[in-house]
Structure formats: structure tokens, C-alpha cells
Amino acid sequence: MKITVNGNGLEVQEEVKHIKGLIDFLELEGKPLIIEHNQQILQKEEHEKAVLENGDKVEIVHFVGGG
Amino acid sequence: METNRYHRQILFAPIGETGQEKLIRSHVLIVGAGALGSSSAEALTRAGVGHLTLIDRDYVEESNLQRQQLFSEADMEQKMPKAIAAKRRLSEVNSHVKIDAIVGDAEINILRQIVPETDLIIDATDNFETRLLLNDIAQKYQKPWIYGAVVASYGVTFTVLPEKTPCLQCLQEYIPANGATCDSVGIIQPVVQKVVSQQVTEALKLLTGNEAALSGRLISFDLWKNEYTEIEAAALRKSDCPSCSEKRSYPNLAYDSRLKTAVLCGRNTVQLRPQRKHADLDEVAEELKKNKQIKLFQNPYLLSFEVDSFRIVLFQDGRALVHGTMDQLEAKNIYHRYLG
CATH class of the missing domain: 3.30.310 (TATA-Binding Protein)
Known part of the structure; x- marks a missing residue:
């Protein structure tokens, strides 16, 4: 399945079924992330329900502190 | 007005003569005079903002010179406070800008005096404790502020408008735990410039009366990984936020006078x-x-x-x-x- 993450194409295996799976795949688990899935901002509890499909667009933003 | 100095900026139609006059009458507070603060202070000084206030608690060290554009080796050798060294350099760049330099923490009593007099606050701090304080004081005095932060090749920025956008407190669950922002992963200078490009452009829009051109989005990028992301932030506003909703109590202004x-x-x-x-x-x-x-x-x-x-x-x-x-x-x- 091919999806777009932060503007770049990403080929993911079938076992990556939902947003939570994608977070694990990207090794971002446990980090506070703002996630938009097809232009819809998701609450954390929605990560497992948000099923990924071919062509989906995902935006992932995290805050940093440096200045 | 020295029309020649600002000629190219005035030629830029969305600013024009009217916008330039507004800039000259503006007062901007920049909190932090490190990498982000140096760069946005120079940009706003060159643009002809009338009055800049810089607050910084630190002094110039050798490892700053790679990215903190206002400072020289002499500043480092003399251990100059960043706010003072910045003011010195900025006054050489544009002697018509009034620059106030404050060597100290951006703490509540100082902010209470300055913020009511300003049109806009630019965040160039390196910690969320100060940012949350800025957030609440900006809400209290109904001033816009522009969050910006950098680490490694990654940058993130967002313009907080009172009564219009979510505030930082609305986004509190996304703030990394204390210490997690202190990664020793370094930083490259271009990411500073990119965040400052966003922050200063938003500042120019706000100060010249071009609010309609504001982005309204939470923007992040990783220059090294070629990633660019924008999220429509309006949905993140919380109707029960303790800093910006009707039930506001400004939790980040609670004063603590201990050491x-x-x-x-x-x-x-x-x-x-x-x-x-x-x-x-x-x-x-x-x-x-x-x-x-x-x-x-x-x-x-x-x-x-x-x-x-x-x-x-x-x-x-x-x-x-x-x-x-x-x-x-x-x-x-x-x-x-x-x-x-």
C-alpha cells in the first residue's frame, strides 16, 4: 500500500493497518504527536480506529523546544 | 520616512507606504536572543519596525557562533550578554529602530510591564515553561504571539491569535515532557532561517494590517529529510481551555517567588x-x-x-x-x- 506521509510517498506492508500501526512502523510510539489523517485531526484514542487505505495522506507534527 | 531605505519593501504591494508606516509605529517583543531571536531581530530591524524589545538571560559562548547571526568572536571573548551584543549589532544595522535590551529571565513581572505596550510577541525561547507564560500573558492582554522552535534539521511554527486560533495551552497534551526537548542532537543553521522566515513573514502580515494573509496553520518541516507539513489548527481549539476559553484562569501566570x-x-x-x-x-x-x-x-x-x-x-x-x-x-x- 502506498500512502503519503508529510508530503513524501511511503510504501507500507499490509500489517500496517491503521494510524497506530503506522506510528509503530515509524518508531514514533509514545511521543506526543499531532496527527492529521486525510485532513482530519485525530484524537489519540482514534489512532487504532483510523484504517489506512491506499493513497491516504497523513501529516505528523511534533513540538520541539529549541530556539 | 527614509523612502530609499525601505523602497523595495514599499514596492511590495501588500505592504506599500501604508504598511511601512504601520511597521514604523510598531513595537515587537522578541523573547530570547539566541538563534531564532538573533535572526528575527535582524530581519525586523532591517524591515524598519519602530521599536524592538529583546529579552535574554544568557551570554555569548563559542558554540553559539555557528548559528546566532548577530554575534562575533569579540562578543564571545568578552562574554557579552546576548541582549546587549544583539542591541549593539542591530543599532549598526538600522540606527532608526529603538531597541531595548533586557538581560534577564522573561519572567512575569517584566512581561507584565512590556506586553501591554507591544503589538506582537515573537517566541525565540528554548523552553516550554517560558512559552506557556508568554501564552497566558498574550491571552490576558489580547496580543498575538508566534511560536517557533528548532532542533537538528527540524522546525515548527504557529501563530497564536487571541480569540481566533487555539493557544499553546489548548495544545498542552502535545508538549513533550520536561527534558525531552534537550536532546543533544545538535542543529544546523538553515533550519533556524526557515523557521524565522515563517515567523517574520507572519509578523509582517500582522503588523501591516494583512491579517487575511496569515497562514492559520501549524507548520513543520525537516530540511534534511525533505519533509514539509501543514495542519489546519482550528480544530485543536479547546472550548474549556484554562488560558483562552470563557472559563479562563491563566494557570501559567501563577506566581512563585522562591529561588x-x-x-x-x-x-x-x-x-x-x-x-x-x-x-x-x-x-x-x-x-x-x-x-x-x-x-x-x-x-x-x-x-x-x-x-x-x-x-x-x-x-x-x-x-x-x-x-x-x-x-x-x-x-x-x-x-x-x-x-x-
Whole structure:
């Protein structure tokens, strides 16, 4: 399945079924992330329900502190 | 107005003569004069903002020179406070801009005096404690502020507008836990410029009456990974936010007057801020000179001395930086031993 993450194409295996799976795949688990899935901002509890499909667009933003 | 100086900016139609006049009448507060603060201060000074206030608690060190564009080797050798060194350089760049430099923490009492007089606040801090304070004070006085932050090749920015966008407190669950922002992963200079490009462009829009052109989005990018992301942030506004909703109580303005300690990000340094607001540097220097083991350095703004494996820097406003430890208790002990 091919999806777009932060503007770049990403080929993911079938076992990556939902947003939570994608977070694990990207090794971002446990980090506070703002996630938009097809232009819809998701609450954390929605990560497992948000099923990924071919062509989906995902935006992932995290805050940093440096200045 | 010196039309020649700002000619190219006035030619830019969305700004024009009217926008330039608005810029000249504006007062911008930049909190932090490190990488982000240096760069946005220079951009706004060149653009002809009438009045800039800079607050910074630190002094120039060698490792700053790679990305903090206002500072020179001489500033580093003289351990100049960043706010003072920045003011000096900015005054050379544009002598028509009124620049106030404050060497100290952006703490509540200082912000309460300045923020009501400003049109806009630019965040160039390196910690969320100060950002949350800025957030609440900006909400209280209904001022826009522009969050910006950088680490490694990653940057993120968002413009907070009172009554219009979510505020930082609305986004509190996404703020990394204390310390998680202190990754020693370094930083490259271009990411500073990219965040500042966003921040200063948003500032110019706000100051010249072009609110309709504001992005309204939370923007992040990783220059090295070629990633760029924008999220429509409006949905993140919380109807029960304690800082910006009708039920607001400004939790981040709760005042704490005790000796405050803060570990500085990635610096192996602890800052101590005592209740008293002044240190007589000459008097302290006289006292320290009695101990022949101590190596002293003094300029008009600070006193620096080395003892054992620590270096202690005392500022006129009573703050001290203890270099050589991240242990707040150890830093307190050293402070009390040498500075009473």
C-alpha cells in the first residue's frame, strides 16, 4: 500500500493497518504527536480506529523546544 | 520616512507606504536572543519596525557562533550578554529602530510591564515553561504571539491569535515532557532561517494590517529529510481551555517567588534565580578575590569565576548560571557556598 506521509510517498506492508500501526512502523510510539489523517485531526484514542487505505495522506507534527 | 531605505519593501504591494508606516509605529517583543531571536531581530530591524524589545538571560559562548547571526568572536571573548551584543549589532544595522535590551529571565513581572505596550510577541525561547507564560500573558492582554522552535534539521511554527486560533495551552497534551526537548542532537543553521522566515513573514502580515494573509496553520518541516507539513489548527481549539476559553484562569501566570532553578537545555548548566533582584558585582568580586584559588572575569554586565570543576556566572539581576552540572541541588549548594 502506498500512502503519503508529510508530503513524501511511503510504501507500507499490509500489517500496517491503521494510524497506530503506522506510528509503530515509524518508531514514533509514545511521543506526543499531532496527527492529521486525510485532513482530519485525530484524537489519540482514534489512532487504532483510523484504517489506512491506499493513497491516504497523513501529516505528523511534533513540538520541539529549541530556539 | 527614509523612502530609499525601505523602497523595495514599499514596492511590495501588500505592504506599500501604508504598511511601512504601520511597521514604523510598531513595537515587537522578541523573547530570547539566541538563534531564532538573533535572526528575527535582524530581519525586523532591517524591515524598519519602530521599536524592538529583546529579552535574554544568557551570554555569548563559542558554540553559539555557528548559528546566532548577530554575534562575533569579540562578543564571545568578552562574554557579552546576548541582549546587549544583539542591541549593539542591530543599532549598526538600522540606527532608526529603538531597541531595548533586557538581560534577564522573561519572567512575569517584566512581561507584565512590556506586553501591554507591544503589538506582537515573537517566541525565540528554548523552553516550554517560558512559552506557556508568554501564552497566558498574550491571552490576558489580547496580543498575538508566534511560536517557533528548532532542533537538528527540524522546525515548527504557529501563530497564536487571541480569540481566533487555539493557544499553546489548548495544545498542552502535545508538549513533550520536561527534558525531552534537550536532546543533544545538535542543529544546523538553515533550519533556524526557515523557521524565522515563517515567523517574520507572519509578523509582517500582522503588523501591516494583512491579517487575511496569515497562514492559520501549524507548520513543520525537516530540511534534511525533505519533509514539509501543514495542519489546519482550528480544530485543536479547546472550548474549556484554562488560558483562552470563557472559563479562563491563566494557570501559567501563577506566581512563585522562591529561588527558582532551571536546567538549561543540552548545556550541562543550571540557572538559579533568587528572590532578590540585584547583585553588586564589584562587591562580590572583592569578596571572591580573597580566595586565591578562584579565577575571576568581569565585564559591566556579569561576573564569571571558576572553582573546582564548575564555572559560575553571576548577572546584575541576581541570577547565576552554574556550568558543569545538571544537578539542581548541587548547583544550589555551590551558589550558597560562594554567593551566600
